[in-house]
Amino acid sequence: MAGALILAVNLLIPFALLLFASGFFPYKAFLPGYASFTADQAELAQHAPFDKVIFMVVDALRRSGFEFTQRLIRHGSAIPFTAHATAPTITMPRIKAITTGSIPSFLDVILNFAEYDKSSSLENQDTWLAQLKAKPGGRLVLYGDDTWLKLFPKTFSRADGTSSFFVSDFAEVDYNVTRNVPAELENDDWSGMILHYLGLDHIGHKSGPNSPYMIPKQAEMDSVVSEIYYALETKPHLQRTLLVLCGDHGMNDAGNHGGSTEGETSPALVFISPKLRSISGGLECPMTRPVGIFDYYEMVEQSDIAPTLAMLLGFPVPKNNLGISIQSLLRFWDGGTSGEIRLFPGLLAVLTVFLTDDRIHITEQNAGQFLGLVKETFPGLSLDGYPPSEDCSDTRKDGMRLACLWSRAQNLNHAATHAGEDVKGVALRTFLKDTQSIMSSTATDYSAGKLYGGIAAAILVEVLSFVISSPVLLKKEHIKSFSLVLEARYETESKTQQSLVCRIGTYSARNDADDPSLESKRPEACRSA
Numbered sequence: 151m152a153g154a155l156i157l158a159v160n161l162l163i164p165f166a167l168l169l170f171a172s173g174f175f176p177y178k179a180f181l182p183g184y185a186s187f188t189a190d191q192a193e194l195a196q197h198a199p200f201d202k203v204i205f206m207v208v209d210a211l212r213r214s215g216f217e218f219t220q221r222l223i224r225h226g227s228a229i230p231f232t233a234h235a236t237a238p239t240i241t242m243p244r245i246k247a248i249t250t251g252s253i254p255s256f257l258d259v260i261l262n263f264a265e266y267d268k269s270s271s272l273e274n275q276d277t278w279l280a281q282l283k284a285k286p287g288g289r290l291v292l293y294g295d296d297t298w299l300k301l302f303p304k305t306f307s308r309a310d311g312t313s314s315f316f317v318s319d320f321a322e323v324d325y326n327v328t329r330n331v332p333a334e335l336e337n338d339d340w341s342g343m344i345l346h347y348l349g350l351d352h353i354g355h356k357s358g359p360n361s362p363y364m365i366p367k368q369a370e371m372d373s374v375v376s377e378i379y380y381a382l383e384t385k386p387h388l389q390r391t392l393l394v395l396c397g398d399h400g401m402n403d404a405g406n407h408g409g410s411t412e413g414e415t416s417p418a419l420v421f422i423s424p425k426l427r428s429i430s431g432g433l434e435c436p437m438t439r440p441v442g443i444f445d446y447y448e449m450v451e452q453s454d455i456a457p458t459l460a461m462l463l464g465f466p467v468p469k470n471n472l473g474i475s476i477q478s479l480l481r482f483w484d485g486g487t488s489g490e491i492r493l494f495p496g497l498l499a500v501l502t503v504f505l506t507d508d509r510i511h512i513t514e515q516n517a518g519q520f521l522g523l524v525k526e527t528f529p530g531l532s533l534d535g536y537p538p539s540e541d542c543s544d545t546r547k548d549g550m551r552l553a554c555l556w557s558r559a560q561n562l563n564h565a566a567t568h569a570g571e572d573v574k575g576v577a578l579r580t581f582l583k584d585t586q587s588i589m590s591s592t593a594t595d596y597s598a599g600k601l602y603g604g605i606a607a608a609i610l611v612e613v614l615s616f617v618i619s620s621p622v623l624l625k626k627e628h629i630k631s632f633s634l635v636l637e638a639r640y641e642t643e644s645k646t647q648q649s650l651v652c653r654i655g656t657y658s659a660r661n662d663a664d665d666p667s668l669e670s671k672r673p674e675a676c677r678s679a
Contacts, residue, residue, distance in 0.1 A: 155618050162611045170604025173597035178253065179526040179589070184276045184284070185466035191515055194508060198464030199425055199482045202391040203282070204343045204378055208371050209241065209295065209314075209351035210407060211397030211418050212444055215365070215436070216372035219395065222379065222422060226430040229478065232445045233419040233452040236590070237410040239399035241297050241314065244452065248398065249277040249301075251456030251471030253590050272301045278456050279305060281465040282342045289339055293327045294346030307340065317352045320363060324349040328374055335378065338387040346398075347371060354405035359413075361405075375422070383424055392462060393422040396455070400444065416444035419455070421479065429481035450476055451586070457516050467519045472589050474582045475516050483508040513578045517559065520585045524552050527592060533557055548588045555581040 187195060222228035235244055236253065243254030249272065279302060282288050289307045292298050296311030310330060312323050324347050334343055350371065353363045375395060382388050397417030401407045407414045437446050453473035460467045461475045462482070525531060528549030533556055536542075542554035559577035 152618055155614055159611055159614045159618065162607055166604050166607035166611060169600050169607060173600025173604060179523050181469040181522055181526055183469065184280060185469045185519065187466050190511070194511055195464035198462060200390050200392040200462050202341050202388065203459060203463060204345065204391060204393045206393065206395050207346040207398055208395065209346065209348045209398055210354050210401045211350060212400030212413055212416055213418055213446060215368045216375060218372045218376045219420060220435040223435040224432050226427045226432040227424055228420050228422040229426055229430050230433065230435070230447045231419040231450045231476070232447055233396060233417050233450055233455070235399050235415050235417055235452045237415065239407045239409065239414040241295065241398050242301070244398040245297060245301060246272065247453050248455050249279055250275060250468055251453045251473035253453070253472060271303060273303055273305065276468040276470060278459045278468060279342065281460065281468065282463060285341060285465055288341045290342045290344065291334060291340050292344040293330045294344065295348055298344060298346060312348060314348050317355045320349045320352055320367065323352065324370065331374065331377065335381040335385065335388070354401045358405040359401055359403065379422060391423070395420040395422060412444055419450070448478065461512055467516055469519065470523065471519060472586055474586060475512060480509045480512065483512065510575050513575055517578045517581055520582060521556060523589060524585060527589065552581070552585055552588060555584055
C-alpha cells in the first residue's frame with residue numbers, strides 16, 4: 151500500500167507542475183522560417199516610399215511633450231498615434247512585440263531581469279530587423295539598451311550597448327547613445343539604426359512622471375529628434391529615411407511599469423519624415439486630455455508597428471505577426487495628393503483605381519500572413535462552403551468565424567465600391583481585426599481550469615505525503631525520542647546562556663573590585679562557579 155502511494159506521489163508531482171504550467175503559459179501558434187514575397191508582392195514592394203529607418207525608442211515615453219516634434223505634427227511632417235501595449239509592460243516583451251508583431255509570453259518578465267540569459271534570443275525568428283537586414287545592402291547599427299544585443303546577437307554591424315539597471319544614471323546613459331548619432335548620420339552604409347534611450351525611464355523610477363528632471367530630459371530627447379530631422383531634410387543619402395519615435399511602454403503615477411494601468415499601456419508612437427507632408431495636412435498638437443487619459447491620437451496596437459514598417463520599407467511581413475498595417479499610412483498609395491494628378495485631372499479616376507488596387511494588395515498580403523497563423527492555430531479548418539451573403543457574426547466558434555470572414559473577403563469583387571469605399575478592403579480589414587482579437591486572446595488567456603487543477607494536484611501531493619509519513623512520525627518511540635532531543639537541546643542552550651552571563655559578571659567584578667555588593671548581584675549558579 152505504501153509503495154503504491156509513493157509511486158502516486160512521484161507521478162503527481164510532475165503532473166501538477168505540467169498542468170499548472172500549461173494553464174499559465176497558453177499555447178501560441180508559431181511558424182518557423184522567414185516570410186518571402188511572391189512575384190507580384192515583390193513588384194509592389196519596389197514602390198515603397200522608404201528604404202531606411204531610424205528607430206528611436208525613448209524608454210517609458212507615454213506622451214510627447216517635445217516642442218519641435220509637436221511643431222512637426224502641426225505641419226504634417228509627423229503623424230502621431232497612441233500605441234496600446236499589452237501587459238507585461240516591461241522592456242524585453244515589448245521589444246519582442248514591436249519587432250515580431252506577436253504577443254509576448256509572461257515568461258519574458260522573468261527573462262527581462264536575467265542579465266546573462268540567452269534563451270530569449272530572437273536571432274532565428276522572423277522579425278522586421280531580420281527582413282530589413284536580408285534586403286540587398288542591409289546593415290543594422292544599435293546604440294542604447296543592451297536588451298537588443300541579448301535579443302539579436304550577431305545582428306548589428308556596429309553597436310554600443312548601455313545597461314538599464316543603473317537607475318540613478320539620468321545623463322551618461324543617454325549621452326553614450328547621442329554621441330554616436332552625428333557620425334552615423336554621415337554614414338551611408340546602414341539601412342536601419344536603432345537608438346534606445348533609458349534616461350527618462352530612470353527618472354520615472356526614481357522621482358515619478360512629474361519629476362522636475364522630466365522636462366529637461368524631454369527637451370534633450372526633442373533635440374535629438376531635431377538633429378535627425380534636419381539630416382533627413384538636408385543629406386541626399388537620407389532623403390528616403392523614416393524616423394520612428396516611440397516608447398516601449400509607459401509608466402504609472404508612481405513612475406513604475408509592468409502592469410496594465412492606462413499610463414503603463416499607452417506609450418507614444420510618431421512617424422516622422424518630410425515625405426509625410428504629401429499625405430498629412432497636420433494635426434492639432436499639443437492636445438488636451440483629462441488627467442489620467444492618454445489616448446491622445448488614433449489608438450493602434452503596438453504589434454501594428456511590424457507590418458507597417460514592412461509596408462513602408464518594402465519587405466515581407468514577419469511570419470508570426472499579429473499586427474495590422476496602419477491604415478492612415480496607406481495614403482502613400484492613395485494618389486489623391488500627387489502633383490502629377492492635379493496636372494492631369496482626366497487621369498485621376500484611372501490612377502486612383504490603380505493605386506487603390508495597390509492598397510488592397512498590401513492589405514491582402516497582411517491578411518494572407520494572418521491566414522497562415524489561423525491554420526496553425528486551428529488545424530483542419532475548412533475555408534470553403536461559406537456563401538458571400540452569410541452573416542459571419544452568427545458563427546460562434548472562433549476558427550469557423552475566421553474561416554467565414556476570409557471566405558467572404560475572397561468572394562467579393564475587389565472592384566465593387568459603395569460610397570467610394572472598397573468593399574473587399576472593408577472585408578479584409580474585418581478579417582484582420584477579428585483575427586487579431588481572437589489570436590491575441592488565444593495567446594494571452596490563461597486557463598483557470600488548468601491553473602486550479604495544478605494547484606489541486608499539488609495539494610493532493612501534500613496530503614498523500616503526510617499519509618505516507620504519518621505512521622512513522624506518530625510512533626511513540628519517535629515522539630519520545632524527538633521530545634528528548636528537544637529537551638537536551640533546550641538544556642544545552644540554557645547552560646550556554648548561563649555561562650555567558652557568568653562570564654560577563656566575572657569580567658565586571660574584575661573591573662569593579664571595590665564594589666562590595668557586586669557578588670550578591672551575581673546569579674546563584676555563578677557564585678559556585
